[in-house]
Amino acid sequence: PFAVHLSGTKYGCGVGGCGACTVMLSTYDPIAKKIRHHPANSCLLPISSLHGAAVTTVEGVGSIKNRINPIQERLAKCHGSQCGFCTPGMVMSIYALLRNHVKPSMEQIISALDGNLCRCTGYRPIIDSYASFAKQTCCQLRGTGQCCLDQEELGCSSSAGVRVVIKLFILTFLKTYKSLSFPPQRIVQEQQRKTLIFCSKRTTWISPSTLKELLELKAKYPKAPLVVGNTSLGLKKNDCDAYHPVILHPLRIPEMQVFSITDDGAACCLAQLRDILMETIPKLPEEKTKIYQALLQQLRTLAGEQIRSMASLGGHVVSRGSAWDLNPILSAGKSVLNLASDGGKRQIFLNDQFLAGHKHADIEPKEVIVSVLIPYSTKDEFISAFRQADRQKNAFSIVNAGLRVLFSPGTDTIVDLSILYGGIGSTTLSARKSCEKLIGRQWNDQMLSEACKLVLEEISLPPSASGGKVEYRRTLLVSFLFRFYLEVLHGLHQMIKCVSKAFYNYCSDLKTHSCLQDVDPGQSPQDPVGRPVMHQSGIKHTTGEAVYIDDIRPVDGELSLAVVTSVKAHAKIKSIDISEALQVPGVINVVTAKDVPGKNGNDEEEAFAKDKVICVGQIICAVVAETLTQAKCGAKKVKIAYEDLQPVLTIKDAIKHNSYITKERKLEKGDIEKGFKSADKIIEGELHMGGQEHFYLETNSVLVIPRMEDKEMDVYVSTQHATDVQKLVASALNLQSNKIMCHTKRVGGAFGGKITKPSFFAVIAAVAANKTGRPVRFALERDMDMLITGGRHPFFGKYKVGFMKDGRIMAADFQCYINGGCTKDESELVIEYIVLKVDNAYNIPNLRVRGHACKTNLPSNTAFRGFGFPQAGLFVETCIVAVATKTGLPHEKVREINMYKGVNRTAFKEKFDAENLWKCWKECLVKSDYHSRKTKVEEFNRKNYWKKKGIAIIPMKFSVGFNATYFHQAGALVHIYLDGSVLVTHGGIELGQGIHTKMLQIASRELKIPLSYIHFCETSSTTVPNGKYTAGSVGTEINARAVQDACQILWKRLDPIRRKNPKGKWEDWISEAHKKSISLSATGYFKGYVTDMNWESKKGHAFPYFLYGAACSEVEIDCLTGAHKNIRTDIVMDASFSINPAIDIGQIEGAFIQGVGLYTLEEIYFSPEGEQLTLSPDTYKIPAVCDIPEQFHVYLLPNSCNSIAIYSSKGVGEAGFFLGSSVFFAIRDAVAAARKERGLPLDFTLNSPLTVERIRMACDDIFTKMVTVFPFLFLSLVPLNLHLYEEI
Ligand SMILES: Cc1cc2nc3c(=O)[nH]c(=O)nc-3n(C[C@H](O)[C@H](O)[C@H](O)COP(=O)(O)OP(=O)(O)OC[C@H]3O[C@@H](n4cnc5c(N)ncnc54)[C@H](O)[C@@H]3O)c2cc1C
Ligand code: FES
């Protein structure tokens, strides 16, 4: 068979959570005689369900070979891709939207991207590029008042008005571009409506065309599931034991497709339901539509657009997930299920008993739901829905609710009441008894207080309930009830605005602005340095033609590999039984530590656990098979016997057991004791910070191909450190490094997570390839990647700070701990950096810092963007806030008083000038209009009780690079071919940061030839050996120096030729040089910045240079739920002279949003036994489109220079990350405002991440007290002062 190998569609998670696999499905609806286009997650699409459908992948949208689509072109040219792994999915989501709506609204565009995650860009450029398709909008890049759609060019304005133009050809292209049309034969097929049967060895898939037939089949196969969207059932697809002999697919049955506002076919998808509700609600009298409005509200935030377009109403109702959002409201609204079986039809209520699965109220195995009847509401009825999730959109609810009350006509006397909650128990729960008791009561404060008490008694959530967050969830029960109470009151009295609505208008007002820099007016127009040149792979990212490891076509005889990992945190391995695994069809072999011919890992870490496991997720052995499914099934059959040992899991445990990876790192400055003595006051406190998953969109992947000769091996690997891969593979195979050829074309995101870990994955694949003699591919599934690899170090800090009444900090004593996990990895360096960087922007005259890297039985934590600074920075800023709180001074004043001034020295005596720190700070105060907005925030807070705003401005001193010279060395190889074309290679790796683009810009300047002459192929150990890892913000600039060196060597060699023929063309010179036997190939080398750090003397020139910045963020929190929205962020960054401002701004924004993720969203959970529980995008939430600030401005500080780095640039890859903490402190400010109003102490501690749960519980109020301390005092408290109404 001919395999088309359409590799543009990516695989990022396999559970519908990331959107990388988005395709467009087109189906013909024979009833409406219409073709329906919708986005879908291909990872959940059963292939049999596609009969009659047309699937458009990114290759069908446009390609470089044929023609690219404007969607692709705009995204690439607006710098909307970095690593590019998420990009085809982004393109497909917008493509599907535009196929249905030629001129969508901004709201539609944002909601189309709800289900697409990007870990690199920070979303701003993606939104900007797609905003150009929106109704009444042009791209927001220009700000000239003119519409870019009127022009042939799309431009960005710099602050000085110099236009940096990007050619787009928008109008012509849009008009002439033709989308693929729906194949006519599919329409004919659909009209014929035959029953379809697909059989495999194990499963039969039947798609009947009539209801009668479906019912007969259901009678025959009562256990057969009805698969519609497969978004519930499909999640179990990876479980090789979960299989169904027969599957029924009812999507072609007309009765189940009917769609009317009251009677919705059970096979209709949720997006259709939303669309019909949106269309119909405005046409109906408001009183009839209350349940529809509540449903619509939930549908706007439920999942992403792909899932909404696949998931069916029937599937939603029947699968009855505890946190499913529609069921509580459907039930509260008295919906009815129309059932059918071969015995006839009947109706049942979709009530709490159905949802609880009570046998008498449930559907029979032979029955199917044909449609769902959703009744109109009445005048005296009120219905509301609520949900709160970890992230605003595309996240399962933590708790949701559907509430309904019916009043006796014209009164506020309750006739009927329903309250249902999801997310509390294993099914949706009803507070039925409470409701019954409240019938006859009037809708007033006393009723509310009793309702809260009753609900808390009835809806039980024991302290050990699964899912945790018990107090928060209980608080939400009553918070939602209270919000409902307000809404109903509002309805009854028609005199106030409801509190909650503003939160659902989110994202409607996105404004972004990125200020690019001016280049010297005298600079040659051909010279690309300093200009926003598009990412070298930008177009290929958008067309899906950019190749990642898993896109490399299968090679002859290739095997797949799956690993068996430890389920114990600490144990001896007693035995490994592989016999059953070897019986699995397709399994070729099982590889263990015994199969490693050389060294099993490195001095610190084993590749295969041999005698002992030291964390859950440690690799013990690997199964190789013909297919991945077989390998995974084989892996499940390996039996390992353990003997438990005592694990150490937390920092606290490690301190207790004196379990450390390295000895203490310590710095001291001034005289700490004296400092404390001179202080007016001393405070002490603590900060806990959770870790962070890298969540690069491309999981770790490696393809190992043994060559026929001399035991050579090609290793294609997604890594930041090819040299380490080469070294480890060679030593594992007992070979010299010269036999191992490592190749990395590009990496789909890394963020530090692919420095040390990929070498071990490569060893495992190489050992398997060595044992079997066949190529081996090892691409980790998302859950495995998250389980095995570790991430950012969790942090615990203790501080003691002495300060004066005027805010001056006199002395500080810091104790810092990180959880390093089970091996050393980069933990020693991370704790060193924490100690070196903890001062951030502050000159603390007497300072002592001690750092400890704890050794525990968690997966080994590793490098992550910022490398300890995000933890250290948050810690010291927490101290600043504590001082400001104690002194009662404004936070920004305390910051200013303590900031470094002029030329200064760090605690380790490195000299630096703080001038640019102050410039950034002052510029940020001005650009953000900080002082007047702060006044407005205070004004808002005075008027609002349940909502609060907060604002914070944070300064930053970021040290770039490494504290040892040899880390900065780099090599390059530049060839000039006889036609004048140039091939550049170097030791740096493309991680999405645009390193190759900048290298081409540099080669172009140095050789004075256009960019089009220069090509970059791949990073390979065969061309440039011994490359250091691409990290520490310096990857680009050190390799740039090597490329510059090589180019300058070549330019010099061409000197005599050029002088002889100064008017000649480049091609002439090259040809002449060749005739004169001048070598046209040169290696370039950069020795590295001179840095050192002496921990004995505690002195050093630890970092090559510093980079400064400041960020101001404003947020609004909902005190009742803990939800927050990011209103505005202004960043000023001292990037000095940026080689490519578009790329650098992309790095700043991307890092900032990743920082927002660390500080406010991303939370890793472990079981008490040390097993990580957050292993997919379902449970681990990185920022999505809905999390970016509504207004997002990035400015590069003008007139800054850096004599150390090439062309006076600065490395900005990491610095923006810490500025995400401005959101953390803005939230803290808002929480403080709430607490102040409630008379609560202001010296409270907020740990990171500042999740919805932490925010809510910090806004302590009568509701939180109800579920914690004073459950029974509540009755007397409620009527006093509920602050029901507030200005919006
Ligand atoms: C990534 C992701 C995010 C999600 N986010 C949310 C969210 O935020 N909020 C939320 O509420 N939900 C969310 N969901 C869940 C989603 O709403 C449900 O999975 C979906 O509604 C199920 O519909 P389906 O058609 O895909 O069901 P399927 O998986 O096709 O079927 C599920 C079950 O329903 C049965 N069934 C289906 N139709 C019928 C019928 N007509 N009669 C009898 N039995 C039937 C099947 O036999 C099967 O057992 C999410 C799901 C995913 C994958
Ligand atoms: S791979 Fe399908 S949504 Fe992530």
Ligand code: FES
């Ligand atoms: S560009 Fe979006 S994940 Fe890398």
